[in-house]
Amino acid sequence: MKISTYVKSGILHIVLDGEMDEYSASSARRETDRLIDLSPPLEKAYIDLEKVTFMDSTGIGFLIGRYKKLQRLGMEVYLKNPNPTADKVLSLGGIYTLIPKV
Amino acid sequence: MKNYMNLELLAISENESFARSAVAAFALTLNPSLSELSDIKTAVSEAVTNCIVHAYKSNKNPENKILLSCQTHEVDGVGELHIQVSDYGCGIENVSEAMQPFFTTLSPSERAGMGFTIMQAFSSEFLVESEKGKGTTVKMIKRISEGGKSEENA
Numbered sequence: 001m002k003i004s005t006y007v008k009s010g011i012l013h014i015v016l017d018g019e020m021d022e023y024s025a026s027s028a029r030r031e032t033d034r035l036i037d038l039s040p041p042l043e044k045a046y047i048d049l050e051k052v053t054f055m056d057s058t059g060i061g062f063l064i065g066r067y068k069k070l071q072r073l074g075m076e077v078y079l080k081n082p083n084p085t086a087d088k089v090l091s092l093g094g095i096y097t098l099i100p101k102v
Numbered sequence: 103m104k105n106y107m108n109l110e111l112l113a114i115s116e117n118e119s120f121a122r123s124a125v126a127a128f129a130l131t132l133n134p135s136l137s138e139l140s141d142i143k144t145a146v147s148e149a150v151t152n153c154i155v156h157a158y159k160s161n162k163n164p165e166n167k168i169l170l171s172c173q174t175h176e177v178d179g180v181g182e183l184h185i186q187v188s189d190y191g192c193g194i195e196n197v198s199e200a201m202q203p204f205f206t207t208l209s210p211s212e213r214a215g216m217g218f219t220i221m222q223a224f225s226s227e228f229l230v231e232s233e234k235g236k237g238t239t240v241k242m243i244k245r246i247s248e249g250g251k252s253e254e255n256a
């Protein structure tokens with residue numbers, strides 16, 4: 001899984017690209033947290049899921065972990081563009097009550 | 103039974119992608135829709151991941167194996183994929199508690215406790231058999247609707 005970030009209109013965009021499972025999660029956690037720490041202080045973050053081709057419950061755990069970190073840094077967090085596969089897992093996990101979709 | 107496949111693999115996370123892709127490829131003869139195929143992949147991934155992260159305490163022991171066995175059936179004209187995922191690890195003391203949504207014995211800050219809930223929701227029939235110290239078997243049946251042949255009816 002590839003992780004990248006960019007800032008647009010004052011919003012931190014975190015882009016996930018690839019398959020999110022237990023195998024990819026540990027390095028994805030490390031890399032995402034590193035990029036979040038490098039980010040300038042902002043009020044909002046979007047986690048862009050458009051390029052996530054597979055996600056299981058490990059992905060729910062991953063998103064909850066990143067949400068908590070971003071919240072501690074004072075950021076509002078939103079999920080962007082989940083494909084139908086990820087959307088089904090995320091809806092079932094009740095994640096959108098915690099991290100709304102934009 | 104129309105067809106079967108048995109796969110024995112080492113319980114390491116490198117094998118997760120292979121395991122779910124192998125089952126999905128095996129299921130193709132049933133003409134599943136894209137969404138049925140994606141349900142199958144996700145459910146298998148949950149079961150296999152649980153064997154890797156929960157069943158075996160010491161990593162990389164070559165004895166830590168997962169047995170994945172699949173069959174296709176046709177029942178009253180409806181195609182069925184039968185999936186069985188077994189490990190010989192620590193087992194689950196209280197299965198009904200483990201199956202509750204959000205229940206996890208690992209750190210809840212990085213784990214949702216949603217694996218069993220997802221397996222149940224993404225399959226047509228679902229059963230867990232476990233014995234403490236002996237291991238765990240998850241059995242799932244996925245019925246493939248006729249609509250699978252014309253894409254995205256699900």
Ligand SMILES: Nc1ncnc2c1ncn2[C@@H]1O[C@H](COP(=O)(O)OP(=O)(O)OP(=O)(O)O)[C@@H](O)[C@H]1O
Pocket residue numbers: 057058061148152153156157189191192193194200201205206207208213214215216217218219238
């Ligand atoms: N194969 C197994 N061997 C031993 N214990 C298991 C096994 N599968 C599940 N469990 C137990 O059942 C609990 C619930 O499993 P479930 O998959 O629902 O959640 P999780 O794996 O903890 O979290 P998530 O799947 O959301 O990452 C686990 O925390 C673990 O204690």
Ligand SMILES: [Mg+2]
Pocket residue numbers: 057148151152216217218
């Ligand atoms: Mg699990």
